[in-house]
Amino acid sequence: NAxxxxxxxxxxxxxxxxxxxxxxxxxxxxxxxxxxQDPGMGLRLIHYSVGEGTTAKGEVPDGYNVSRLKKQNFLxxxxxxxxxxxxxxxxxxxxxxxxxxxxxxxxxEGSRLTVL
Amino acid sequence: AQSVTQxxxxxxxxxxxxxxxxxxxxxxxxxxxxxxVQYPNQGLQLLLKYTSAATLVKGINGFEAEFKKSETSxxxxxxxxxxSDAAEYFCAVSDKGGSEKLVFGKGTKLTVNP
Numbered sequence: 525n526a527x528x529x530x531x532x533x534x535x536x537x538x539x540x541x542x543x544x545x546x547x548x549x550x551x552x553x554x555x556x557x558x559x560x561q562d563p564g565m566g567l568r569l570i571h572y573s574v575g576e577g578t579t580a581k582g583e584v585p586d587g588y589n590v591s592r593l594k595k596q597n598f599l600x601x602x603x604x605x606x607x608x609x610x611x612x613x614x615x616x617x618x619x620x621x622x623x624x625x626x627x628x629x630x631x632x633e634g635s636r637l638t639v640l
Numbered sequence: 641a642q643s644v645t646q647x648x649x650x651x652x653x654x655x656x657x658x659x660x661x662x663x664x665x666x667x668x669x670x671x672x673x674x675x676x677v678q679y680p681n682q683g684l685q686l687l688l689k690y691t692s693a694a695t696l697v698k699g700i701n702g703f704e705a706e707f708k709k710s711e712t713s714x715x716x717x718x719x720x721x722x723x724s725d726a727a728e729y730f731c732a733v734s735d736k737g738g739s740e741k742l743v744f745g746k747g748t749k750l751t752v753n754p
């Protein structure tokens with residue numbers, strides 16, 4: 525049982541390049557999230573999804589796009605990377621409101637992105 | 641809107657000493673409260689959670705936290721620190737049933753000295 529898997533784990537980009545981070549979960553969770561973690565800032569929510577085909581903006585959505593075409597996958601895209609997007613990105617998933625939702629998130633191991 | 645304040649971005653204790661990590665929250669409704677732990681180069685994992693049952697909550701690895709409504713606090717404690725407790729700890733709050741509205745504190749990095 526893999527849980528939440530993120531790929532790639534490391535990536536270096538040049539300013540203006542594009543890339544996609546992939547998150548996959550095998551727990552049949554409805555909710556999925558993308559966070560970024562920066563020193564001294566804690567975790568900040570970028571985008572989230574409450575089900576297949578849905579997405580919503582979080583606290584810091586600018587410069588990012590997401591898609592949830594399949595329930596188990598949540599993609600985070602950077603169309604034109606900027607140095608301010610250098611960060612560690614975490615994907616997480618959780619049960620929906622209609623199930624045993626106690627607010628617990630299950631996290632991937634993170635993807636470290638550097639934009640030069 | 642909910643918010644969380646963790647007092648002290650770095651806490652250092654000796655092995656065997658009491659661990660106390662402080663968390664105060666702000667919420668307009670009765671909250672759900674969580675402590676997550678992040679070991680180096682890993683994702684976060686749940687340590688314990690308060691969901692309006694007992695105010696003293698026990699978690700994994702000997703940690704516990706007490707919900708004090710009058711003080712709007714949810715401090716994390718462990719009687720005796722172990723070297724393996726060295727990690728970053730995050731307090732988080734959500735309104736009931738709203739996991740998409742989970743708000744994290746900025747984290748407290750715990751160092752355990754031999």
